[in-house]
Amino acid sequence: MHAKLMIGAISIAMSASLQPAAAAPDWQMVAKTLGKSGTEMPDGVYRVGLPRTDLKVSLDGVAVKPGFALGGWVAFEPMGNKVMVMGDIVLTQDEVNPVMKKLEESGIEITALHNHLLRAEPMTLYMHVLGQGDPVTLAAALHAGLALSKTPMVNATPAATQPQIAFDTAAVEQAIGRKGKANGGIYQFTIARAETITDGGMTVPASMGSAIGINFQPTGGDKAAITGDFVLIDPVLRALRENGIEVTALxxxxxxxxxxxxxxxxxxxxxxxxxxxxxxxxxxKMNLANS
Structure with a gap:
């Protein structure tokens, strides 16, 4: 290479290397703007839980705990100095339209609206949201939408001790072949698929909602209610129904x-x-990541 060209190439490379890296999002400001703080996950995602602790929902005589089937959330994934936000907001029927209107007006995309369970009283619906841009601007938009619901925005004080799980968790883990964890009286399993999931060119990690979630809620003796979310490419409906498990939404x-x-x-x-x-x-029947 000609000496002048070589010097120019080195100069450009050095200049690029000296450019400041994109600043990490200010999660404290995001929490302040949203109105509720969250947790930075190991994969760098900032996740905020939005459980509907205000609702008293029952299904087939079972009082549904918030962490069992009423656990809304939003999660922010850094993309340079911007973020992608995804979420699953739990709403009552009368909250759906005002919240949807406000989010759409604020630039938040509604990607799905559906039930999770059947026969639950009162009925709850689940609104999935998506946005990309400045993290604080997105947090403000989400705050404006959530303000039109009764979603509690106060961080709960962690219990001093976990409620007892009244079934054999070791036997359940052995049967499923995965490790679970107790969380507020619910025994939870989070299972990632083997594929890398992307959306808009961005990886969607488990903490952004791409993992299988399975929840067990004790209902007395060795019994439990189960619910959750299988993330599918190929349907597994028949296997569930053959084992007495009701499919409630797809x-x-x-x-x-x-x-x-x-x-x-x-x-x-x-x-x-x-x-x-x-x-x-x-x-x-699914292509799962190794545990």
Missing amino acids: HSHMLDEQPRLFFMHFWANDDAVKLARGLKAALD
Whole structure:
């Protein structure tokens, strides 16, 4: 290479290397603007829980705990000095239209609206949202929409001790073949798919809603109610139904994800280990990441 060209190339490379890296989002300002603080996850996503602790929902005689099937959330994933935000907001029927209108006016895209359960009283609906841009601007838009619902925006004080899980969690884990964790009286499993999920060119990690979620809520003795969200490419409906597990919804959550995914919600209330075996039969038909 000619000496002048070489010097020019080195100069350009040095100049590029000296450019400041994109500043990380100010999560404290995001929390202040949204009106509720969250947690920075190991993958860099800032996730804010929005459980509907104000609602008293029952299904087939089971009082549904907020962490079981009423756990809304929003999550912010850094993309340079901007973010992608996704979320799943739990709403009552009368809240849907005003919240949707305000979010759309504020530049937040509504990507899905659907049920998760059947026969629940009062009925709750689940609104999936998507936005890209300045994190504080997006937080302000979400705050404006959530303000038109009764979603509690106060961080709950963690309980000194976890409520007892009244079924054999070790046997349930053995039946499913995965480790779970207790969370506020619910026993939860989070299982990632093997594929890398993307949306708009951005990776969608498990903390942004791309993982399978399975929740067990004790209902007395060795019984438990189960619900959750299978993330599917190929349907597993037959395996669930053959094991006494009711499929309550099948739908999309996103619009432009690759590979294209569908989300299957389910419900049952029976012996916890029996249900775990049924869930394992369905999981065996899916392409899952190693545990």
